[in-house]
Every structure is written in structure tokens, then in C-alpha cells.
Amino acid sequence: MNSIAALRIPERILMGPGPSNAPPSVLAAMSRPLVGHLDPAFVAMMEEIKAMLRQVFITRNEMTFPVSGTGSAGMEFCFVNLLEPGDEAVIGVNGVFGQRMADVAARCGATVIKVEAEWGRIIEPDAIATALAKATRPKLVAIVHAETSTGALTPVEEISRLTHQAGAMLVLDTVTSLGGCPVRIDDWQVDAVYSGTQKCLSCPPGLSPVSLSERAMQSVRARTHRVQSWYLDVSLLASYWGDGQRVYHHTAPISMNYALHESLRLLLEEGLENRWARHERHHRALHAGLAMLGLSIVSQTGHQLWQLNAVGVPAGVDEAVVRARLLNEFGIEVGAGLGPLKGKIWRVGLMGHTSSLDNVRTLLAALGQILGDAGQRVNVQDALAAATAAAAVD
Amino acid sequence: MNSIAALRIPERILMGPGPSNAPPSVLAAMSRPLVGHLDPAFVAMMEEIKAMLRQVFITRNEMTFPVSGTGSAGMEFCFVNLLEPGDEAVIGVNGVFGQRMADVAARCGATVIKVEAEWGRIIEPDAIATALAKATRPKLVAIVHAETSTGALTPVEEISRLTHQAGAMLVLDTVTSLGGCPVRIDDWQVDAVYSGTQKCLSCPPGLSPVSLSERAMQSVRARTHRVQSWYLDVSLLASYWGDGQRVYHHTAPISMNYALHESLRLLLEEGLENRWARHERHHRALHAGLAMLGLSIVSQTGHQLWQLNAVGVPAGVDEAVVRARLLNEFGIEVGAGLGPLKGKIWRVGLMGHTSSLDNVRTLLAALGQILGDAGQRVNVQDALAAATAAAAVD
Numbered sequence: 001m002n003s004i005a006a007l008r009i010p011e012r013i014l015m016g017p018g019p020s021n022a023p024p025s026v027l028a029a030m031s032r033p034l035v036g037h038l039d040p041a042f043v044a045m046m047e048e049i050k051a052m053l054r055q056v057f058i059t060r061n062e063m064t065f066p067v068s069g070t071g072s073a074g075m076e077f078c079f080v081n082l083l084e085p086g087d088e089a090v091i092g093v094n095g096v097f098g099q100r101m102a103d104v105a106a107r108c109g110a111t112v113i114k115v116e117a118e119w120g121r122i123i124e125p126d127a128i129a130t131a132l133a134k135a136t137r138p139k140l141v142a143i144v145h146a147e148t149s150t151g152a153l154t155p156v157e158e159i160s161r162l163t164h165q166a167g168a169m170l171v172l173d174t175v176t177s178l179g180g181c182p183v184r185i186d187d188w189q190v191d192a193v194y195s196g197t198q199k200c201l202s203c204p205p206g207l208s209p210v211s212l213s214e215r216a217m218q219s220v221r222a223r224t225h226r227v228q229s230w231y232l233d234v235s236l237l238a239s240y241w242g243d244g245q246r247v248y249h250h251t252a253p254i255s256m257n258y259a260l261h262e263s264l265r266l267l268l269e270e271g272l273e274n275r276w277a278r279h280e281r282h283h284r285a286l287h288a289g290l291a292m293l294g295l296s297i298v299s300q301t302g303h304q305l306w307q308l309n310a311v312g313v314p315a316g317v318d319e320a321v322v323r324a325r326l327l328n329e330f331g332i333e334v335g336a337g338l339g340p341l342k343g344k345i346w347r348v349g350l351m352g353h354t355s356s357l358d359n360v361r362t363l364l365a366a367l368g369q370i371l372g373d374a375g376q377r378v379n380v381q382d383a384l385a386a387a388t389a390a391a392a393v394d
Numbered sequence: 395m396n397s398i399a400a401l402r403i404p405e406r407i408l409m410g411p412g413p414s415n416a417p418p419s420v421l422a423a424m425s426r427p428l429v430g431h432l433d434p435a436f437v438a439m440m441e442e443i444k445a446m447l448r449q450v451f452i453t454r455n456e457m458t459f460p461v462s463g464t465g466s467a468g469m470e471f472c473f474v475n476l477l478e479p480g481d482e483a484v485i486g487v488n489g490v491f492g493q494r495m496a497d498v499a500a501r502c503g504a505t506v507i508k509v510e511a512e513w514g515r516i517i518e519p520d521a522i523a524t525a526l527a528k529a530t531r532p533k534l535v536a537i538v539h540a541e542t543s544t545g546a547l548t549p550v551e552e553i554s555r556l557t558h559q560a561g562a563m564l565v566l567d568t569v570t571s572l573g574g575c576p577v578r579i580d581d582w583q584v585d586a587v588y589s590g591t592q593k594c595l596s597c598p599p600g601l602s603p604v605s606l607s608e609r610a611m612q613s614v615r616a617r618t619h620r621v622q623s624w625y626l627d628v629s630l631l632a633s634y635w636g637d638g639q640r641v642y643h644h645t646a647p648i649s650m651n652y653a654l655h656e657s658l659r660l661l662l663e664e665g666l667e668n669r670w671a672r673h674e675r676h677h678r679a680l681h682a683g684l685a686m687l688g689l690s691i692v693s694q695t696g697h698q699l700w701q702l703n704a705v706g707v708p709a710g711v712d713e714a715v716v717r718a719r720l721l722n723e724f725g726i727e728v729g730a731g732l733g734p735l736k737g738k739i740w741r742v743g744l745m746g747h748t749s750s751l752d753n754v755r756t757l758l759a760a761l762g763q764i765l766g767d768a769g770q771r772v773n774v775q776d777a778l779a780a781a782t783a784a785a786a787v788d
Contacts, residue, residue: 003663004442006419007655009426010435019428019648025400030649031425032403034413034598036727041404048398068600069463069625072644076625104624198645204428206462206600206647228622230498231463231470248732250466251592253600254413255424256650261401269397333430338642 016335019198020351029262052264059185065241066207074194074208085109087139092123095147146177151299151310180307202352203263289387410729413592414745423656446658453579459635460601468588468602479503481533486517489541540571545693545704574701596746597657673700683781
């Protein structure tokens with residue numbers, strides 16, 4: 001064959017829907033020499049990862065660990081373990097990831113009751129209450145906390161109250177929220193939660209932190225059908241990630257766990273509240289700067305994510321051309337809209353390590369130049385000043 | 395909380411059942427800065443990975459790519475896509491991974507017909523023929539090429555002939571064989587194959603290279619039930635890994651793909667045949683050296699793997715004590731026996747980068763010292779000389 005050249009990878013500022021940029025020490029952790037998945041040094045590290053994940057999820061759940069796959073594997077982990085054929089699942093659908101949950105739940109043989117909302121809006125507690133009233137014996141309610149496809153943040157507490165009142169369990173997608181805004185698993189009485197590493201944890205993609213409440217584990221123990229996935233069966237995974245003797249299940253992704261360890265360590269060193277405040281601050285800066293460029297964030301007012309911003313594309317602008325110029329001329333990745341929002345928004349991520357005033361300013365300057373070239377009247381200097389001023393408020 | 399210290403990872407010579415040691419350039423690839431999973435640079439790299447995987451599997455199968463999970467996810471990928479409820483699956487069980495295949499197939503709703511053999515022995519074509527004769531309409535036959543739990547290598551060609559004669563598809567586990575000994579997917583008419591990155595490819599664990607024949611894809615297209623796993627549904631994965639426009643499915647593990655790219659590149663640079671010959675040579679060296687220490691490889695004669703050696707534990711020796719001393723005093727990991735072989739064998743891996751004469755000699759010297767301390771009469775010098783002489787034969 002013609003020999004293939006060593007990999008050349010461009011440098012990017014990752015301001016899309018994820019992955020975000022990983023800090024240097026997280027990248028460095030990935031290149032540590034390998035040890036075995038049953039090595040005492042690795043087992044000790046697993047304990048630290050579990051302890052740190054409990055702090056980040058703000059939970060005491062024993063069953064808290066990273067699934068060996070990306071966020072969608074974590075989603076599937078929750079549903080295959082909690083659902084059995086014939087179970088009723090009430091699922092909030094206000095974007096791509098709500099749709100995906102409904103798809104995954106249906107593949108588990110569940111009867112899915114969708115609670116739909118316009119993309120960009122939140123799932124309202126009333127709509128959940130109505131769906132629960134229609135169900136015979138709902139097993140669970142599932143919602144996406146931070147919809148990566150729309151930039152909307154659905155409040156959890158009232159939905160949780162309604163869910164438990166109906167005798168159901170609550171499943172929460174925190175792929176984009178964890179580490180970027182408050183996520184309180186025990187306070188909110190979430191029974192099953194999954195996340196991803198490549199968003200606000202700023203770790204490369206490849207693992208999905210999950211946590212199951214004791215109630216969820218009881219429901220697993222009471223199953224009458226085997227879990228349809230061997231790879232994601234929590235009872236088998238517990239024998240490897242649990243507290244007793246480590247029994248081989250599958251070979252854990254060693255290097256990915258090194259990186260997760262380092263990224264969680266950095267997060268706790270910064271402090272959860274400080275990390276959340278940093279995300280809020282740079283969202284505010286972006287918002288202020290965009291306004292000066294005549295742009296706005298289009299997801300539901302009062303429920304806009306700090307870490308993922310749905311920026312409306314101005315009339316007459318070809319969003320794909322702008323995205324391509326950002327990538328090719330400025331090395332900046334932003335995301336496209338999906339589904340009904342295709343062509344209508346850019347998705348601008350300010351997640352984890354990427355959430356900095358420098359990055360906000362770099363994006364505003366690049367966007368200003370491109371929009372100016374496209375004939376829009378923009379004042380970049382004002383945009384930068386507004387962003388800087390907004391970030392300075394505490 | 396008490397802050398958690400940065401990771402400290404000991405250096406190990408990984409001579410267990412995997413992971414093997416990764417070469418420096420593969421580890422370095424893991425720490426490259428991230429790009430997005432739809433970045434043109436990443437998409438170009440995906441094409442190179444697919445092309446290189448086809449060369450390593452020796453196949454023209456269009457549908458050849460890495461699943462975003464470890465080897466067991468690749469196993470599940472093959473079964474969930476090929477099996478529907480009620481299908482018959484004939485599965486060879488001569489170790490842990492055959493058992494696992496039977497478990498996974500049953501979770502797909504299949505009727506499993508097990509073909510069992512003693513652990514350490516191969517699956518005989520006659521036994522497959524007998525099972526196929528008993529089946530009504532067998533959908534597939536599945537065997538483990540290289541049983542990592544026993545060190546036995548089952549020949550594929552005759553079983554493939556019988557399988558296709560019966561109108562069934564052949565599924566092959568090459569987790570431990572790929573890159574370490576001949577694997578010829580097209581010549582052997584294998585319909586579905588999976589592997590792992592952390593064995594003879596010498597890449598960190600976390601991805602599972604798979605390949606499906608056109609016949610397997612036709613069977614997927616003819617399904618009447620949806621694939622029970624969303625994460626592993628090949629029709630959805632094809633929209634991301636296929637040849638058309640890249641449609642987002644899940645966020646690929648970026649860094650793991652960097653590492654796989656580099657490890658495949660190194661493999662093809664060495665040459666497949668050279669790589670196989672290296673594995674054979676160092677197996678021979680280990681075999682000769684062990685003989686001088688009074689030790690032998692216990693899996694079926696004539697079918698012993700080069701890359702994973704089942705070494706019999708001498709009477710009166712506590713295998714766990716020896717393993718612990720190897721790890722703690724010499725930094726060498728070897729594997730324990732599993733199932734009926736627990737306490738009876740050590741599993742000594744010589745996989746990928748780990749397969750070197752230096753490593754064989756280092757292990758023989760350490761093992762000789764430990765066995766001597768335990769009162770066995772051993773001559774380390776003779777063992778080293780025998781290993782060196784055996785490796786010199788070409």
C-alpha cells in the first residue's frame with residue numbers, strides 16, 4: 001500500500017456543542033504509560049474517580065462510575081437497566097436528545113409517552129403532570145436537563161416532585177450540564193443520571209459518568225427480564241466498579257480514565273461553584289457582545305444555557321459559509337443547528353476549559369469580521385468592549 | 395474535600411492478557427489537541443483508519459470501522475445487528491469469551507446451541523457440523539479465534555465451510571488474534587468480525603474494530619425487528635462512518651481514534667507478515683526458556699497461541715504469590731487463570747509492542763528467581779540461553 005503519513009491535527013478553538021478543548025494536563029494524562037485494568041494502581045484510581053464523580057454529581061449514590069462509552073452509551077445504560085418490556089416511560093422531547101431517549105426507550109420494549117415542546121423551549125411541569133395522569137403505571141420520567149441541540153435548560157425540581165408523586169423514577173440527561181451549571185442529584189431526587197466527558201468536564205470524549213440511586217438499584221434487582229445489553233448490565237458492571245473484590249467484566253479504557261481523573265481533579269480544585277460562576281460570566285459576556293453585533297440568543301428567555309448558546313442567524317446570511325470561514329480562517333469550531341433549527345442557529349459552546357473571556361472575544365472579533373464582509377453593519381470594537389464589561393460584573 | 399493528588403502511575407511490562415504496552419508514538423498521539431468529530435481533519439483521518447483496518451483484517455468489506463467501546467462492545471455490536479428474536483445461533487464455547495458470546499446472543503432473544511469443548515482445546519469442525527445438523531434454520535455460527543482465557547487458536551476455514559453450507563453466517567472473535575497471527579476475513583468468508591485495540595494492535599483499550607460482509611449487511615437490511623441497541627445499530631453508525639455525508643450519531647472518542655490511527659500505521663509499516671513472524675519468534679523463545687525452568691504451555695498442542703501463553707503452575711507453587719511478586723518486585727504483569735483454569739495457569743501475553751526478546755528474557759529471569767526462592771530447582775542462565783537461541787532461528 002501507499003504508506004499513510006503520521007497524523008497531522010490542526011489546532012482548534014472548540015466552541016461547538018462538544019468536544020470542548022481539554023486543558024494541557026488532561027491531554028498529558030492521556031499519554032501516560034498503560035497499566036492493567038486490575039492493577040492495584042488502577043483500582044486505587046477507580047476509587048478516586050468514583051469519589052470525585054460523587055462530588056461533582058452532588059450525590060451519595062454508591063453506584064456512581066463512568067460507563068465505557070460516550071454519552072449516548074450512558075443514556076442507553078440508564079434505559080436498558082431500568083426498563084423492561086411493557087413498562088411505561090414518560091419522556092420529554094424538546095430537541096435531539098429527547099428524541100434519542102424516546103428511541104432508546106422504545107428499543108427496550110417500553111411504551112413511550114412523549115411530552116413534546118417546541119425546540120428551544122423547556123419541558124413544562126404541567127405537561128409532565130398531564131402525561132403522568134394518562135399513564136397507567138409509569139415506570140419512569142426522563143428529561144434532558146441541558147438540551148445541547150437547542151440551548152434550553154429545563155428546571156428539574158418540580159418535575160421530580162410530580163414524578164415521585166406518581167410513583168415513577170426520574171432519569172436525567174446531564175451530558176451538557178454537568179460541571180457547567182448546578183446539577184444536584186440527591187437534592188433533586190434523580191434516580192438515574194448520565195453525562196459525558198467532553199462537554200463541561202473538558203476531558204476527551206469516550207466515557208459517560210453515570211449514577212443510580214438506591215431506588216433505581218432496587219428496581220434493577222426486582223427485574224423479571226434480563227438486561228438486554230451485556231456490555232451495559234449494571235449488575236455485571238458493579239462487580240468491577242463496585243466496592244468488593246474487582247471481578248473482570250470488560251477491559252476498562254485505561255487512558256480515558258486517566259484523563260477523567262485529571263479533569264475531575266481540576267474541576268474540584270477550581271471548585272464547583274466557581275466553575276458554574278465562570279460559565280455564567282462568559283455566557284453573559286457572549287450575550288452582551290453578540291447584542292452589539294445585532295445577534296441574539298434564541299432559546300427560551302430565562303432558560304438559556306450558559307455553556308451552549310443558540311445564536312440566531314441573521315436574515316440573508318448563509319450560516320454554513322460563516323461556520324466554514326470561522327473554521328478555516330480562524331480555527332474556531334461552532335456547531336450547526338439540527339432538526340427544525342437547521343440553518344437558523346449557530347450553536348456556540350462555552351464549555352469547561354473553553355469558557356474564557358479570551359475565547360469569547362476571539363469569536364466576536366472573527367464573527368464581526370465575517371458578518372462585515374457579508375455586508376452586515378457591525379461594530380466589533382463595541383462588541384468587544386461590551387463583552388469585557390459584562391464579564392467584569394460579579 | 396481533601397484534595398486528590400495528581401495521578402501517579404507505575405511503569406509496567408504488560409505481559410498479561412491485555413492491555414499490552416503501547417509504543418511511545420501511540421501514547422503521544424493520545425495527547426494531541428482535540429478537534430471536533432465532524433472536523434474535516436477528523437473525517438479525513440476516519441477514512442485512513444477504515445482503509446488501514448481493511449488491510450489489517452485483509453478484507454474489502456465496505457462496513458469496516460471501530461465501534462466506540464471496548465472489545466465486548468464489538469461483540470455485542472455483531473450479535474445485536476445480526477440476531478433477531480427466535481433466531482438460532484450455534485456458538486463455540488471453549489473459554490470465557492465463548493461463554494460471553496452465548497450470553498450476549500441469548501440477550502438478543504436468540505436460541506443458543508452451544509458447542510462446548512474443554513477449556514484449552516479448540517472447537518472441532520465435527521462438533522460444529524453436529525450442532526448445525528440439530529438446528530432448524532441456523533442464522534449464524536460464532537467462534538472465538540484466539541481464546542484469551544486459554545491460549546488456544548481454533549482454525550477457521552473448515553468451520554466456515556460448514557457454516558455456509560448450512561446457510562448460516564460466520565461470526566469471528568479476533569480480539570486477541572488480530573495483528574498477532576494470520577487473520578484473513580475475506581479468504582475465510584467471515585461475515586462479522588470484531589477485535590480490540592489493546593492486544594496485538596498495541597493501542598490503549600477503548601475501541602473495537604469491526605467488519606461486516608455484504609451478506610451480513612443484507613441480513614441487517616432484511617430485519618423485521620429494530621436493533622435493540624441504539625448505540626450499536628449499524629444502520630445509524632453507517633451514516634457517520636460510511637462513505638456519504640457524515641451525519642452526527644454519537645461523539646466519536648477523538649483521542650482514541652488518534653491512537654488507533656498511529657497503531658495501525660506502525661503495524662503496516664512493520665508489515666503484517668513481519669508482525670506475525672515476530673509474534674511466532676518470541677512465543678518460541680518463551681516456550682524454550684520455560685522448558686528450561688521446568689514449565690510448559692498447557693493449551694492444546696499444535697493450537698497454541700503465539701501472543702497468549704497458558705503456562706502451567708507447577709505443583710506446590712502458589713500462583714497468586716508468584717504473580718504478586720512479579721508485579722510488585724519486577725513491574726511485570728501476567729494474568730491469572732479464569733474459570734476451571736483458575737489457580738492452574740498463568741496467562742503470559744506477548745502481544746504487539748510487548749512481543750520482544752528482551753521482555754521474554756526479563757520474565758524468564760524474574761520467574762526463575764521467584765521459583766528458586768520457592769524451592770524449585772531452576773537454572774536461569776540455561777533458560778535465557780535457550781530463549782535467545784530459539785528466537786535466532788528464522
